[in-house]
Amino acid sequence: xxxxxxxxxxxxxxxxxxxxxxxxxxxxxxxxxxxxxxxxxxxxxxxxxxxxxxxxxxxxxxxxxxxxxxxxxxxxxxxxxxxxxxxxxxxxxxxxxxxxxxxxxxxxxxxxxxxxxxxxxxxxxxxxxxxxxxx
Numbered sequence: 438x439x440x441x442x443x444x445x446x447x448x449x450x451x452x453x454x455x456x457x458x459x460x461x462x463x464x465x466x467x468x469x470x471x472x473x474x475x476x477x478x479x480x481x482x483x484x485x486x487x488x489x490x491x492x493x494x495x496x497x498x499x500x501x502x503x504x505x506x507x508x509x510x511x512x513x514x515x516x517x518x519x520x521x522x523x524x525x526x527x528x529x530x531x532x533x534x535x536x537x538x539x540x541x542x543x544x545x546x547x548x549x550x551x552x553x554x555x556x557x558x559x560x561x562x563x564x565x566x567x568x569x570x571x572x
Contacts, residue, residue: 444499447487448506454483455510462517473522476514480507480528497539501551504536505558512562 458479465472484507491499511529518525547555 444502447490447499448502451483451487451503451506454487455480455506458483459510459514459517462514469517469519470521472517473519474524476518477522477524477528480510480514484532493539493542497543498548498551500539501536501547501555504532504539505551505555507532508536508555508558508562512558512564515562 458476461479462472462476465475467475484503487503488500491497491503493500511532
């Protein structure tokens with residue numbers, strides 16, 4: 438129970454940090470390319486900091502929650518990111534591969550609500566980034 442509360446607290450903190458990054462991206466007076474580079478760098482630092490707290494071998498669910506929040510952050514930030522920024526593509530590829538590797542490591546079924554939230558985040562991100570069409 439305490440572990441679940443810790444996970445929930447971390448997810449809320451992660452959402453706040455990502456919202457701060459998105460707000461900074463939107464307010465930036467730098468060029469779109471420079472602001473995108475800064476966003477990607479900061480995004481990766483936040484993700485690494487939070488990701489290092491979890492032990493996916495013991496319990497992969499908090500990491501899946503983290504990836505779900507990260508995917509939604511990318512979707513929300515995408516209209517403000519420069520298509521010329523190569524880091525955007527790199528971040529998305531690495532996030533996708535990390536998430537896929539985590540999903541492949543699951544030995545048990547993912548709880549329904551978390552799985553639905555994850556699927557929804559992928560669909561929303563795909564639509565926001567022009568990678569998928571609405572149903």
